[in-house]
Amino acid sequence: MTRTAIFDLDGTLADTSGDLIAAANACFEADGHAPPLDPVAHMAVAFAGGRAMLRKGYQILHGTAQEADVDRHYPGLLAFYGENIDRHTRLYPGVEACLDDLAQAGWRLGVCTNKPEGLAEDLLQRLGLRSRFASMIGADTLPVRKPDAAPLLAAVERAGGQADRSVLIGDTITDRDAARAAGLPCVLVSFGPEGRAVERLQPQALLDHYDALPALLDQLVPAA
Incomplete structure (x- = not known):
């Protein structure tokens, strides 16, 4: 599956x-x-x-x-x-290699962000990532945004996935709450603005570096 x-x-x-x-x-x-x-x-x-x-x-x-x-x-x-959307913006270390590894392992990939859709599309294109994602849901794609479950579930559906075989990777309480509302496990990164303080939000897992994400996701959503 x-x-x-x-x-x-x-x-x-x-x-x-x-x-x-x-x-x-x-x-x-x-x-x-x-x-x-x-x-x-x-x-x-x-x-x-x-x-x-x-x-x-x-x-x-x-x-x-x-x-x-x-x-x-x-x-x-x-x-x-x-x-001026990409003058200072940088991908976090290991992102591209991680996305490649996940795709090779058969994962469908998508983005669900509270950035306006047009800006998110532009930024992903400029960062060279857009083609890696099968879906992209922005703040104004639907009438509601995260932490409502609908954008997250739409990102899963448009990527060709099923909610019971999906996971959200984020960095804030908004992501945690969206995942809970949708019934998905949530991974929060520890290199975002709050650092490891996001552990207080009790996600299913913390991510310290993208090198560790494929193995971590295998634990949360085992291969069939």
Whole structure:
């Protein structure tokens, strides 16, 4: 029976935080402010999304954030990010070799991300990964996004898999909750923004390096 591995994108396959932070800071610079967000100190905020970064920046600058300001800058943030999507982004070590190993072992591969679909498609193409995935579900592909189960289950179905033979690899509580809602085991990476602190979320497994993922997935979803 077919086995399916669905991957989150930001913080799981690639460290996109540098380009995300740069896009948010560009919005504040356009208003005459010095960039308030630091690529290292605010990495976790970057993976929480564009609106979260804007709120954090306003809190740093003014002590509070107004949703009207967040709404005003959000389209500009997306535009800047789309034009500069891969300047600082890097795949995590071992990703490409791992995907090759999984494909050779017969796994179907897909992506389920809360990044807008168009941006996710563009980034995967630029990183040279898009052809490796049989499915790609973004934040706006369906009316709902993770942690709802529907996007994850759609990624499995479009990859040609079955939910009871699938697993999600992610990096946040959003991924953990989506996997639970869909009834899938969840692997959380320990090299994302939270490090090994994600262990508190009690995933089925932690991943320290992509070299270990094929054997780990064999334990979670044994070959028939």
